[in-house]
Amino acid sequence: MLDIKTIWKKYSEIDSQELIILFSLAIRQSKEFVLSHTDYKMSCLERWRLWWLTKRHKQGWPTAYLARHKEFYGLNFLVNKNTLIPRSSTESMVELVIENLKNNHSEPRKMLIDIGTGTGCIPISIIKTLNDSNIKTIATDISKKALRVAKQNAQRHNVDIQFIHGDLLKPFINNYSAIINNRRLFITANLPYLTQNWIKSEPGIQKEPISALLSDNKHGLSLYEKFFQQIKFIILNFNSSPSIFIEIDSRQSVMAMELAKKYFPKAKIEIKKDLARRDRILTIYQN
Structure with a gap:
């Protein structure tokens, strides 16, 4: 039987970090085991599994889909072809958002709403970290299949989140007062914000659900404009002052800022950078 070190050379064209994951899936051991046991003799079945996994990988399937899980913010999340893969x-x-919620610790009644939750990684990570019983949490998605995955992840991490099927904030508008019930509101959203051309230029995302990626072919912000319209309606009709956090592409920062100013001219609006120092988060604080 051949060992890991020998077989590794056959697949050396694959990124080493990706290949470690594929080996760990093939032999059903941890990544640490793969690195520390390069003399491990792989059976015929394990070599077949590795061949199948590398074949799928070369076809464009992300390792997260092959592994059926992805680490995010120190937690492990179930993923499948119906959900966007969580990204660093x-x-x-x-x-x-955690920092903002901590800064509002004196506020006894808070609500976190995550729109387009996908795997649920955003609200689950926030609530798991804070462990604050004063924060009521709701997450929505237009995909029932994605919500099933999000519910599984919430159960997996033992967090209390109410999941609602619906289009953006539409489930809240007709029953806003009863749902929010005078709570200090924090809204997060990582909505589809890519154009068709941007998607075509990124081969690594071709297997992910198009509905979770594609917004429009103009500037990628059409869903966020609809989202802003709904928030403005809530502000005007329910005397609410939510804090809003949304993810954007760095190429959209100027347009996103202008769009936010159009709908919230009196708000404090900022662009924050991600860990790679790219414009990534648009924040809107109502005065």
Whole structure:
């Protein structure tokens, strides 16, 4: 039987970090085991598994889909083809929201709403970190299949989140007062913000759900404009002053800022950078 070190050479064209994951899946051991046991003799079944995994990888399937999980903010999340894969760039938004919630610790009644929750990684990471029973949390998604994954992740991490199927803030508008119930509101959203051309230029995302990536073919902000319209309606009709945190592409920062100013001219609006120092988070604080 051949060992890991010998077989590794056959697949050396694959990124080493990705290949470690594929080996760990093939032999059903940890990544640490793969690195520390390069003399491990792989059975025929394990070599077949590795061949199948590398074949799928070369076809464009992300390792997260092959592994069926992805680490985000120190937690492990279930993923499948119906959910966007959590990305490290989004962790910066999680950090920012946690900081804001901590700064409002004296506020006894808070509510966190995550729009377009996908795997649920944003609200789950926030609530798991803070462990604050005063924060009521709701997450929505237009995809019922994505919500099923998010519910599994919430159960997996033992956090109390109410999941609602619906389009952006629409589930709240007709019953806003009863749902929010005078709570200090924090809203997070990582909505589809890519154009068709941007998606075509990024081969690594071709297997992810198009509905979780594509916004429009103009500037990628059409869903956020609809989202802002709904928030403005809530502000005007329910005397609410939510703090809003949304993820954008760095190429959209100027347009996103202008769009936010159009709908919230009196708000404090800022662009924050992610860990790679790229414009990534648009924050809107109502006065």
